[in-house]
Each structure stands twice: as structure tokens, then as C-alpha cells.
Amino acid sequence: MKISRKTLFYLTTLLLSLNFNVANAASVTIVKDAGTLQNTTALTGFATTGAMMDGMSLGITYGNGSTTTAFWADTVPADSGAASWAGGSLSLTGDSYTNSWDLLASGDFGGGISSILIDAGVGNSVFDTTFGDDWGTDGSAQGKDFAVVSNSADYDITATYIDAVGVGGAPAVGDLFRYLLIDFGQTAYAGTLSFMQDTDNLEFAGDINPVPVPAAAWLFGSALLGFFGFSRRKSQA
Secondary structure (H helix, E strand, C coil): CCCCHHHHHHHHHHHHHHHHHHHCCCCEEEEEECCCCEEECCECCCCCEHHHCCCCEEEEEECCCCEEEEECEEECCCCEEEEEECCEEEEEECECCCCCEEEEECCCCCCCEEEEEEECHHHCEEEECCECEECCCCCCCCCCCCEEEEECCCCCEEEEEEEEEEECCCCCCCCEEEEEEEECCCCCECEEEEEECCEEEECCCCCCEECCCCHHHHHHHHHHHHHHHHHHHHHHC
16 A cells, blocks of 8 residues: 555654653643632732733742742733743743743753742732632632643643632632642653643732631630640649
């Protein structure tokens, strides 16, 4: 059976594509940890771009165990933002719902990146994740979980969302979070990585705080501590 040059070209392209995918084996695990519940008055209701998250902090852990901190700032073009540190950077241009974040990590500094902890709250933002087939928190529309778009090296990521956020005094429903921990596990990442992650903006700057524990809960906890202290003293008598 003869194979045309055109067919051979397509087959070769397909094989190269399959080999690339195998070489860069991928695994992403999503974890949502309600943690310390947070609340904000309202969201903007507008698309959040890379330029709208100034002040967002990133805690970077290198493959050798050392750490550093970087802060997000708007860049050019006008809808872009980025954070840079020794041996790496993270950037976003345009709306976070439709555009990917780009991570660059050099293996020549610290052996690559072991993890990144992003505090969106100090950048007047929250991470907006999926909520089944529903829209989740009122005013946040549909979000997106962490998902890799492209990569130049192997990875095995656990994306953990921490500290659920409620809006307008309402309880958190489990789609909005203050923190995102991108953890590469025991093998540090070096290379380029593009991923999707939706965000929303707070309507008022700095307006995100832990939900106060009800006074009744404090009284109950104090009573328990007193009880255990009394029991301990009694047993030692």
C-alpha cells in the first residue's frame, strides 16, 4: 500500500505530538481547604486583568529548600501584571478567565521551584474556582480551577485553594478562596508553564478579613479549657 506524502506528513506530525505529550507526563490534583473563613463586602463584577492585582504576594520555595517573596505589579501592555524573583517570574496579560498565566522557572537557581503560595487577598482579589454546574457565589459568575495549558517539562502538581471567602456577610459557599498553593511535590519544576486560573476583584481595596468566631464559640472553648484544667489538677491532687 502506497502512502502519499501528505498522509505521511500528517502521521509524522501526530507521532511527534504524541511523543511530546508522553515526554511531558502531566498530573494535576485539585484540593479545596476552607481553612480560616474570610469575608469581603462585594466584588466588582468586572473582568479581572493582570493589571488589577497590584500588591498580590507570592511565597516561592526553591528546590533546595530556600525561600523568597515576590510582589505583583502592573506592567505593559495596560492590562498586564507580573511578579519576578531570582530565577523566575509569573505573569498574566488580559482577563484571567480567558487568558493563561505564564510561569518561568530556571533550574540554574535553587534547583527550580518546589512551590508557590499566592495571597490574592493582599492584591484585592480572590481565586474563583468551579462549583459543580452552578455559578457559586452571587456576583462571581462561573470560575475555573487550576488547569495546565502547556508546559516544557514534566510536572506533578497539587493545586490547593485555602481560606474560603464569602461575600456581603453571607457564608462562603466554596468557590472563592484567598490563597492558592501550587505545589510541585518532591521534584522541583524548571521550565515554562502556562495555566488557567480565574480571579475576581474586591470592590473595596483591602476589604478582606477573617470571619470573627462567634462569642458563644469562644465561651464554649474557654469552658472546655477550664474543665480540662480542673480535671488535670484534680487527678494530680
